[in-house]
Amino acid sequence: MLSIWGWCRRVWYGCGGARLGAWLSVKEILREIEALPNEQRLSVLESVRRLVEPEIPASFKEGMEQIKRGEGIDLDEALRELDEA
Numbered sequence: 001m002l003s004i005w006g007w008c009r010r011v012w013y014g015c016g017g018a019r020l021g022a023w024l025s026v027k028e029i030l031r032e033i034e035a036l037p038n039e040q041r042l043s044v045l046e047s048v049r050r051l052v053e054p055e056i057p058a059s060f061k062e063g064m065e066q067i068k069r070g071e072g073i074d075l076d077e078a079l080r081e082l083d084e085a
Helices: 004-014 026-035 038-055 058-068 075-084
Strands: none
Touching: 026 038
8 A cells, every 4th residue: 555655755756756856745745736727737647647546455446336336335234143143
C-alpha cells in the first residue's frame, strides 16, 4: 500500500512537479487542483488514476463494483449476525 508521502510524490512528479523543490501538504495540493480549470483538473485526475491504478488490489475493485450494484452488506448487521451465531 502506498503511503501518503509516496502518493504525494507520485502526484507531484506525475503532474510535472510545477514547483520543484517545494513540499506541499495534501490540503495545499487539493486546493491547487480545485483552482484549476475543468480541463486541467481532469488531466490531473487522469494522471493520478494512471499512476495509482496498478496498486489498487483487484479484490478492492471487485468490492466497489459489488457496492455499486447494491450487493454490499451492512457491516453492523453482519457483525450482529456473527455474534448471534
